[in-house]
Amino acid sequence: MSQLNTLPAPGETIVNGxxxxxxxxxxxxxxxxxxxxxxxxxxMLRKIMGHARDLSAQIARFRGHTFTDLGEFDALLEQEYGSTRGGKKGNRTYQSFDGLMKVSVSVADHIDFGPQLQIxxxxxxxxxxxxxxxxxxxLRAIVTRAFNTDRPDQVNRGEIFMLLRLAIEDPRWLRAMEAIREAMRVTGSKTYLRFYQRPAPDAPWEAVTIDMAKAKGGAS
Known part of the structure; x- marks a missing residue:
């Protein structure tokens, strides 16, 4: 028997032959x-997972290279003009000379709420x-969705922010909204890369997605 035939297939183990x-x-x-x-x-699963792991590693390398390239470009601009690109939060946009491609970097804060939220x-x-x-x-539905979650120590952040946008002049409501604002705690942030292209300068931007659920082509 050749050595090739004695090698275990993926997922197999050879014990005593x-x-x-x-x-x-x-x-x-x-x-x-x-x-x-x-x-x-x-x-089948081992084949698919092998491709998935390779693709995940490739995307991780792409993300790292992209941030490196953008960071080096920002450093050159700062050296040339003495100013940092982007606003206070670090949001910034880069665009090709022909106006057909752009990359945006956005920073989103992670917000938790302190004990003032119970007040x-x-x-x-x-x-x-x-x-x-x-x-x-x-209004009752918004309040219910905001505070009724699977865990008592969590809230629905989107509905909480919707409460803040409501124009209600009752003094207790205004105090409640102030308590919500005081309860907010920025606990961290995450940086997002987004890619866009368009066929002509007057055409709308189309997102270049790296999301399997939104990617073009293949089975739907």
């Missing part, structure tokens, strides 16, 4: 005892209880 595959419980199962459909599924919730509940029939159902 016999081929085994490890199951989900960690037990070694003889290859001949495994159903062909299960072996075929295993082979805001009490004040909001007082308002809703007193207004009772006069309060709009959609």
């Amino acid at each position: 016999s081929r085994y595959m490890r199951d989900a419980k960690g037990s070694l199962v003889p290859v001949e005892a495994i159903k062909p459909a299960h072996k075929l599924e295993d082979e 805001a919730k009490q004040l909001i509940d007082e308002c809703l209880n007193e207004w009772a029939a006069d309060s709009r159902p959609e």
